[in-house]
Amino acid sequence: MRLPCPLCGSRDHREFTYQGAAVMLDRPAPDAGAEAWDSYVHLRDNPAGATRELWYHGAGCGAWLVVARDTVTHAVFGAELARQVRR
Amino acid sequence: MILAGKGRIDRSARLDFRFDGRALSGAPGDTLASALMANGVTLVGRSFKYHRPRGILTAGSEEPNALVTVGQGAHRAPNTRATVQELFDGLEAVSQNRWPSLRWDVLAVNDLAAPFFGAGFYYKTFMWPRRFWKAVYEPAIRRAAGLGALDGGHNPDRYERAFAFCDVLVIGGGPAGLMAALTAARGGADVILCDEAPEPGGRLRFETGEIDGMPGADWAAQVTAELRTMDNVRLMTRTAVTGAHDDGTYGALERVALHLRDPGAAPLECFWRIVARRAVLAAGALERPVAFAGNDRPGVMMAGALRAYVNHWGVAPGRRVAVFGNGDDVARTAHDLAAAGLEVVAAIDSRPDAARGGDWAHHPGSVVCGTAGGRDGLEAVTIRKPGGETIRLACDALAMTGGWNPSVHLACHLGGRPQWDAARAAFVPRPGMVPGMDAVGAAAGDFSTAACLAGGIAAGNAALSALGRAAQAIDAPAAEDAPYAIAPLWSVPGKGRAWLDFQNDVTVKDVLLAAQENYASVEHMKRYTTQGMATDQG
Amino acid sequence: MRFSGWQILKEGLTGNHGWRPHWRDPAPKPEYDIVIIGGGGHGLSTAYYLAREHGLTNVAVLEKGYLGGGNVGRNTTIVRANYNLPGNSEFYSHSLKLWEGLSQDLNYNVMFSQRGVLNLFHSDGERDYAARRGNSMAIQGDDAVLLDREGVRRIVPYLDFDNPRYPIHGGLLHPRGGTARHDAVAWGLARGADARGVDLIQNCEVTGIDIDRGRVTGVQTVRGPIRAKKVGIVVAGRSGQVAAMAGLRLPVESHILQAFVSEGLKPVIHHVITSGVGHFYISQSDKGGLVFGGALDMYASYAQRGNLPGAEHVMEAAMHVMPMIGKARVLRSWGGIMDMTPDGSPIIDRTPVDGLYIDCGWNYGGFKATPASGFAFAHLLATDRPHASATRFRLDRFRTGRGIMDEEGAGAQHNLH
Known part of the structure; x- marks a missing residue:
């Protein structure tokens, strides 16, 4: 599998570390309550198909990416810098 | 036996080797299998379950019978295909799965008990008394298991890994692969051509048909020579593409020095990770x-x-x-x-x-x-x-x-299923099973030489246009175009x-028994009978 | 038909014409007391123990493909009871006891082979943890032997004891651990459930779960609707999708775990050997193949196949631990889909929907749990109370924080276990 880093170009996925579903960007407010925090930390849509994930380009530029990908076919649709997704 | 004056290898030079301790000789260009055949050796191995005497069945990596152990001590390599192993002076090979000898094998007695050793028999017995499983039955089963043996010592040999990148990876160097590589290379693409044999040519090395008025093997040598002169082509012989992975990543294993008596500083084998923008599957077919x-x-x-x-x-x-x-x-x-x-x-x-x-x-x-x-x-x-x-x-x-089965294996590595072609009585690849890979020639079910050559040109041009390069006007060489009947x-x-x-040792009876017992799904059939699960994948 | 050596003899002498189907192919009935979604190992085990322990046989197992086509058909066959934490310890201990009588119980030889599981350690810290874990196992009543370096060398001399990066300091031996013939487990359970009257229905994908006012009423399938008083979801690798049919989100992320088998070789590895080097583990099957694997591919996937870096990582670990393996050839590789939970431990529980139950989250350890998971899930389905061996596998433990069983202490991230 190869991921299109917006800064470095197409790179083998061994350069990156998977960091979970991109819902991790949507951190609840500290007082949002147990349900919201349980949902944020533990529960996952876990789709069989298109998904959005965080990947860390540790062996490259060090950027955090939001990668759009298909979990069944492993097709990669694109990647953006996480800092631009979440301002 | 040797057919005097026949064949394309020069038998005037002599290489000495041993099989089960017996001193024999062959010639440069022989495989271990062809050298054994030259010496009149017909019994080369024993089957897994019934210890049936077996001879050479094929001339390639699909060989199920002629598996031997090559080398000695911790250097020894079990389950080596005699049909792939190239002969070198001093090669030592021994047969497997027999005791005390290949001719007199005690466990051949299993063959007499075959009516009781049908598919899945072991699931129905060896349960009483309970402690006998661990003490008696399983040790006996395990002693009989396997074909060749590991030495147990640390592997002392050197191996290497390498990366390569290219525009077009051509898998297989038969008529289709050679034409695909030549077309893509003339169009300016960076090409890697992998072939598992010592020389490209595929079936052209083994058949008598002509291309452009010359023997097919000579034509293949001529195209190979042209490819070798091109800076944008890397020709990788003795290299089997082992896997198709996501986004144009392929694994390939090169036998760098397994054909040499002394590898010197070279590694025995090199595992390549090849990233290709396009790939052409020209892996041929298996009979x-x-x-x-x-x-x-x-x-x-x-x-x-x-x-x-x-x-x-x-x-x-x-x-x-x-x-x-x-x-x-x-x-x-x-x-x-x-x-x-x-x-x-x-x-x-x-x-x-x-x-x-x-x-x-x-x-x-x-x-x-x-x-x-x-x-x-x-x-x-x-x-x-x-x-x-x-x-x-x-x-x-x-x-x-x-008949022939197209070598669709690599096309299936990403989970795609081939389709049944009734006219050819075989499975053929569907387009797009591996993104960026086109199957061509016999691998796509086109068995005539002319169809392979034309298909190779078309695949080369398809790769060029996908890469944004101009197609090449290349005329297909003249060759036989017999229908596949x-x-x-x-x-x-x-x-x-x-x-x-x-x-x-899976027979028609075993498959019928499995169906009788409702192991009718192909997965149940395979797993219950072990059909297709040996080193040759059946 | 009872299987035995005599039966084989009799059939062998009379042309093997008398063998009967091991299970029927019944058409689905319109209604069952209990519908189990998933005909993998745990689903078949649930059906078997529902019939055997609770006398419940108006039960259907709905399988979208073929029986035993789940992770029970694509694992590395290891069975062990060497857990450290309460909750897991008693459950796997119970499972091992069920394994020890399973062949006789099923009248189907699942080739459960107690050749011992040896966990290597490569540092003082790992030795301390092995000692702690061995003590936990002993307290649970299972067996554990702490071996020093020479003790390990005596039983597995072919390992690389002096690898500069991962020298072998010793190992924790669990003699009652071992392997089983994975397909036979599924087939034996299927035959046992079928013989007791359970309907095993293949090629019957569930497409919806019918819920009326908070209570489950049945399922929709590709072969039509089926009414049910209770529905159990046992679909490791697809838990999220099936649970979503009932509007549930699970603490599960699906990951791929690759495994490999070598060509057949004469017996050389007796034990199951594991190492912390890349989570590497290996055993040799009764047919001669070296069966081995390592860590997850480390990204969410349903592809049932891995990628090259994961495979190369396993090969590297193999060469570190056991350099002789370099002369063996890989015959096949495959990938299984793992339900990864945040604490690495499973779930057997009711759901917020009345009459809907779930058994999931087996991470990469589901095979050894096959009998006990079915036993406990059957108990829950039959009695609405968790079985004593599985009281801590609660669905809400992450929300409440009570009873989390994080064996590796890695923290609440799905791919770290």
């Missing part, structure tokens, strides 16, 4: 055996393999040869054997309307329904004529062909055991 009683006897061989031994290596398993099959390859094989001075005892074609191909005994609408002989090989075959009458013919070898023939009914999986 199918026919299931008939006694089809596993030494001396029964694939027809295409026998043509290869005769035409390329100039050796044969015997003087009197019968040919059996369901397509035009019967006549093609008989023709090549006769041209090499062998006696074609019979050409047996299951098709009632099969045309007589030459001056030999012609048996249309007939099948082979039995074989006779000892552990050293075939002595006779029994033929059933259309009316049911049987005749027995003395012969030293039988060439069989059940076969009639499906999966098994010959009758008494006796007919092998489907030679190495794992």
Whole structure:
């Protein structure tokens, strides 16, 4: 599998570390309550198909990416810098 | 035996080797299998379950029978295909899965108990008394397991890994792959051509047909020479592409020094990770055996393999040869054997309307329904004529062909399923099973040389246009364009055991028993009988 | 038909014509007391123990493909009871006891082979943890032997003891651990459930779960609707999708775990050997193949196949631990889909929907749990109370924070276990 880093170009996925579903960007407010925090930390849509994930380009530029990908076919649709997704 | 003056390798130079301690000799260009055949060795191994005596079946990496251990001490490599291992001076090979010797194997007694050792028998017994499983039954089963043995010492040899990148990866260097590589390379693309053999050419090395008025093998050598002169081409011989992975990533294993007596500073093997923007699957096809009683006897061989031994290596398993099959390859094989001075005892074609191909005994609408002989090989075959009458013919070898299966394996690595092609009686790849990869030539079910050449040009041009490069106007060289004419023939009914999986000893009866017990899903069938789970993948 | 050596003899002498189907192919009935979604190992085990322990046979197992086609058909066959934490310890201990009688119980030889599981350690810290874990196992009543370096060398001399990066300091041996013939487990359970009257229905994908006012009423399938008083979801690898049919989100992320088998070789590895080097583990099957694997591919996937870096990582670990393996050839590789939970431990529980139950989250350890998971899930389905061996596998433990069983202490991230 190869991921299109917006800064470095197409790179083998061994350069990156998977960091979970991109819902991790949507951190609840500290007082949002147990349900919201349980949902944020533990529960996952876990789709069989298109998904959005965080990947860390540790062996490259060090950027955090939001990668759009298909979990069944492993097709990669694109990647953006996480800092631009979440301002 | 050696066919004096035949074949394409030079037998004037001599290489000494040993098989089971016996001193033998071959020639540069021999595989271990062709050298054994040159020396008249017909018994080369024992099967997994019944310890049946087995001979050489094929001439390639698909070999199920001729597995040997090469080398000594911690250097030794078990389960080496004698049909792939190139001969070198001083090579030491020993047979496997037999005790005390290949000729006298105690566990051959298993064959006598075959009625009790059918598919899945071990799931139904060995349960009482309970402690006997650990103390008695399982140790006995484990002692009988496996084929070759690891030494147990640390592997002292050197290996290497490497990366490569290219525009077009061509997998297989037969007529289709050579033309695809040549077309893409002339169009300016960076090309890697991988072929598992020591030289590209595929079936062209083994057949007698001509391309552009010259022998196919010479044509392949000429194209190979042109590719070697091009800076944008990397020709990787002795390199098998082992896997197709996501986004154009391929694994490939190069046998760098396994054909050398002393590798020196070179690694034995190198594992390549190749990233390609496009790929052309030109991996050819594998010939199918026919299931008939006694089809596993030494001396029964694939027809295409026998043509290869005769035409390329100039050796044969015997003087009197019968040919059996369901397509035009019967006549093609008989023709090549006769041209090499062998006696074609019979050409047996299951098709009632099969045309007589030459001056030999012609048996249309007939099948082979039995074989006779000892552990050293075939002595006779029994033929059933259309009316049911049987005749027995003395012969030293039988060439069989059940048609060809395109090598679709790599196309399936990302989970895609091939489709059934009734006309070819085979599975062929669907487009897009591996994104960026096109199957072409025999791998796509196009079996004539002309179709392979034209398909290779088209695939090369398709890759060029996908890369944004201009297509090349290349005329396909002139070559045979015979239609692929076969009639499906999966098994010959009758008494006796007919092998489907030679190495794992799976017969037609085992598959029928599995179905009788409702292991009818193909996955259940495979797992219950172990059909297709041996080193040759069935 | 009872299987035995005599039966084989009799059939062998009379042409093997008497063998009967091991299970029927029944058409689905319109209604069952209990519908189990998923005909893998745990689903078949649930059906078997529902019939055997609770006398419940008006039960259907709905399988979208073929019986045993789940992770029970694509694992590395290891069975062990060497857990450290309460909750897991008693459950796997119970499972091992069920394994020890399973072949006789099923009248189907699942080739459960107690050749011992040896966990290597490569540092003082790992030795301390091995000692702690061995003590936990002993307290649970299972067996554990702490071996020093020479003790390990005596039983597995072919390992690389002096690898500069991962020298072998010793190992924790669990003699009752071992392997089983994975397909036979599924087939034996299927035959046992079928013989007791359970309907095993293949090629019957569930497409919806019918819920009326908070209570489950049945399922929709590709072969039509089926009413049910209770529905159990046992679909490891697809838990999220099936649970979503009932509007549930699970604490599960699906990951791929690759495994490999070598060509057949004469017996050379007796034990199951594991190492912390890349989570590497290996055993040799009764047929001669070296069966081995390592860590997850480390990204969410349903592809049932891995990628090259994961495979290369396993090969590297193999060469570190056991350099002789370099002369073996890989015959096949495959990938299984793992339900990864945040604490690496499973879930057997009711759901917020009445009559709907779930058994999921087996991470990469589901095979050894096959009998006990079915036993406990059957108990829950039959009695609405968790079985004593599985009281801590609660669905809400992450929300409440009570009873989390994080064996590796890695923290609440799905791919770290």
